[in-house]
Amino acid sequence: MSLDRRSGCPINLSLEVFGDRWSLIILRDMIFGGRRHFRELLNGSIEGIASNILADRLKRLMELGMLTKADDPSHKQKAIYSLTEMAITLVPILAHLGAWGRVWLPTSEELSIRAELLEKGGPPMWEKFMDELRHEHLGMALDTASGPSVRATLQAAYQAVVAGKALGASPAA
Amino acid sequence: MSLDRRSGCPINLSLEVFGDRWSLIILRDMIFGGRRHFRELLNGSIEGIASNILADRLKRLMELGMLTKADDPSHKQKAIYSLTEMAITLVPILAHLGAWGRVWLPTSEELSIRAELLEKGGPPMWEKFMDELRHEHLGMALDTASGPSVRATLQAAYQAVVAGKALGASPAA
DNA sequence: GCAACCGATTGCAAAATGCAATCAGATTAG
DNA sequence: CTAATCTGATTGCATTTTGCAATCGGTTGC
Incomplete structure (x- = not known):
């Protein structure tokens, strides 16, 4: 490169x-x-x-x-x-990219749930996430009211889909 | 590929x-x-x-x-x-990409004026542009009130910068 | 005719990639 | 203490992709 x-x-x-x-x-x-x-x-x-x-x-x-x-x-x-x-400022681009890919490409459900959530959250969620990343990577203070971190929220949604799939796919149990 | x-x-x-x-x-x-x-x-x-x-x-x-x-x-x-x-639905991604590049990378002024305008125009301008592209490429009817086309607007801004540069750079004229 | 132009294709050298093996130093387990 | 393991890489090599120039057969304007 x-x-x-x-x-x-x-x-x-x-x-x-x-x-x-x-x-x-x-x-x-x-x-x-x-x-x-x-x-x-x-x-x-x-x-x-x-x-x-x-x-x-x-x-x-x-x-x-x-x-x-x-x-x-x-x-x-x-x-x-x-x-x-x-x-860190790539977050909105990644969100858009994920949203576009989710519409037009054969994404898997469990891997696209995060993109879907991030799209629905919109710019406010992206800003919160970027703020968390600044805290994590640049040592800056968090200035938005917290609640669960965006990453944790996305990860939980992913886990839920995986668990649901495992249940639904379990053979005649 | x-x-x-x-x-x-x-x-x-x-x-x-x-x-x-x-x-x-x-x-x-x-x-x-x-x-x-x-x-x-x-x-x-x-x-x-x-x-x-x-x-x-x-x-x-x-x-x-x-x-x-x-x-x-x-x-x-x-x-x-x-x-x-x-x-056509890549327009918002291209707009974001241009905006990001304009901030973080050594872009040239005349080539970044379009990205700047597109960023300032925001989603409404992108929608108008996408509508024009659908008309141009898919033969669909235009449904937004027209005025000059987005491409023409961007192109005019580019030309203005180039002309301005040519004037400013003209040697002791 | 015939030169210019149309969307490609070919041959070839250079660069990038994928893969497995390996490296030296730091840490950990027994 | 010693051996095994883990760290962030590096090396060698075969394959793939790229960049570049030349060229292709067909079409158009003059």
Whole structure:
């Protein structure tokens, strides 16, 4: 993945940042999955990224200013990755992307429930989520009234669908 | 570009549709640039796509249901490409993408004025634009009160910036 | 006729990707 | 203390994708 600029068009430049098959997947897992470590990203996501590609993309996203890396205080060789404000502001784009994909593409029910909820929540929910991410990754104070975190809400909905499916699909029990 | 599915996640599936360096650029030029022919897309955009890649992507976008192809009645060997509803509904995503890129990436002023206008216009402007695109590409009747077309508005703003730059940059005239 | 143009296709070198094996250092279990 | 395990990567290699230039057969305007 090169960093050269083909043109100053905003859409083109955005595509040069995450117009590949992995960068946005990594950011998705960090944002919605809460993953912060190399291994979590390597083994955690459904799609199965190769370790060299992951290392390359993490490096690239850091160079682009979307991620920062720090030592994990609890483990000397563990690195912890954090989202920058630049990456956090992708939340509305990811929400739109999920909403579009849910309409037009053959998404699976359990994986699209989160997109559906995020779409229904609209900009207010996105703002709350971004605020939570700023707290989590940038150490900023939370300024919206809390309640359950957006990520927890999305995760609970996902679990509910999975559980429902398991029940419905259980063979004549 | 393969069509295999890594997972049913909406974001992943969306990425598999236009998570490459060219598909969205082509759609951008069709949507905002009004380009309908192979040659227009080949020579028209700033980024300079190779003809084999363009042919491949057009074919792929047709297979995915984002484009249709028809004979141009005026020229027997000319093909005219049309956006489908699936592609037209990308307008909000492109608007968000442009807005994000304008904030975080080194965009050029003349190329980002359109993104700025589209952002300021918000969902109402996007709806009007999508309606115009449906008229243009799907032959549907326009149902919003007209005035100048959104594309014309964006284009005029672009021209104004270019003209302004030419004046400002003219050497001691 | 004939040059210019139409939407592609071909050949080829360079780059990116996927995959498995492996690395050195840090931690943990016995 | 020692061996096994876990950390974030790196290496080598085969496959796929890309970028680039040249070219194709057919169509159009002159």
